[in-house]
Amino acid sequence: xxxxxxxxxxxxxxxxxxxxxxxxxxxxxxxxxxxxxxxxxxxxxxxxxxxxxxxxxxxxxxxxxxxxxxxxxxxxxxxxxxxxxxxxxxxxxxxxxxxxxxxxxxxxxxxxxxxxxxxxxxxxxxxxxxxxxxxxxxxxxxxxxxxxxxxxxxxxxxxxxxxxxxxxx
Numbered sequence: 400x401x402x403x404x405x406x407x408x409x410x411x412x413x414x415x416x417x418x419x420x421x422x423x424x425x426x427x428x429x430x431x432x433x434x435x436x437x438x439x440x441x442x443x444x445x446x447x448x449x450x451x452x453x454x455x456x457x458x459x460x461x462x463x464x465x466x467x468x469x470x471x472x473x474x475x476x477x478x479x480x481x482x483x484x485x486x487x488x489x490x491x492x493x494x495x496x497x498x499x500x501x502x503x504x505x506x507x508x509x510x511x512x513x514x515x516x517x518x519x520x521x522x523x524x525x526x527x528x529x530x531x532x533x534x535x536x537x538x539x540x541x542x543x544x545x546x547x548x549x550x551x552x553x554x555x556x557x558x559x560x561x562x563x564x565x566x567x568x
Contacts, residue, residue: 426450435519473510525549
């Protein structure tokens, strides 16, 4: 697929077998479907599968885009501002620009979610970098610079930390 497709007003088709897969930790992976440059900046789309109880993203916000999460299967936990919410297959979550959010698979569940960001922001480079970090090929301390380039702005959340930290007895 080329970025010319969007420039000439043609539809963009991404065949399942041609989508790039970025493996993450804990049985999780991104399937990169379409980045902003492929849609003239209109949107970006990826599919994220999360292993049992796996974190998807730590608390952050996006200054430029809304993000929609359509849960295809499984159960997910979300931080939305200061609220913790559980959603399941068939549920949709839309996060506006500037809202702190985080997400992950529920403790006893996997999750499969389609994520759409609009307007699109080039994000695939960030997802690829996360894969390198997960495989130990890039240091985690390099993430802040990469996040800033891709409109990912980390925030702290005691509520998310408490919800996602296993209780030891």
